[in-house]
Amino acid sequence: MSIQIATAASTLRYYGDPEDLEPEVKASIIDSLIDPVENILIAAAHLSDIRNIYFPEKDGFELSERDLMTIAGAYNAGTSYTIDELWEFGFAGGYGRAAVQDRVSEHNLEQLLRGER
Structure with missing residues (x-):
């Protein structure tokens, strides 16, 4: 996964300008x-931080596919957008949908680990 230095710093609780x-x-x-x-x-x-911003009442197992798309969209666009904006501007429906639809299933993971894919 790709993550920017500033985002990593914030996630690691280093605040301020990177x-x-x-x-x-x-x-x-x-x-x-x-x-x-x-x-x-x-x-x-x-x-996890993004989940806590947008869905603080849910743990990871309670997230719907739409929730996951929203989180993926915010991962790509940043957390300055509301959930409605993430969908309106195409972050959740574009990047988020692609990220969720491309997730590796357990079956595909087994194939990858065996070198079959």
């Missing part, structure tokens, strides 16, 4: 984004 981060901190964030495992963990935390 340009004002200490060089060592910024380098550490960049190193974490280069590492695939850490990158996925940061992206997952960011998705």
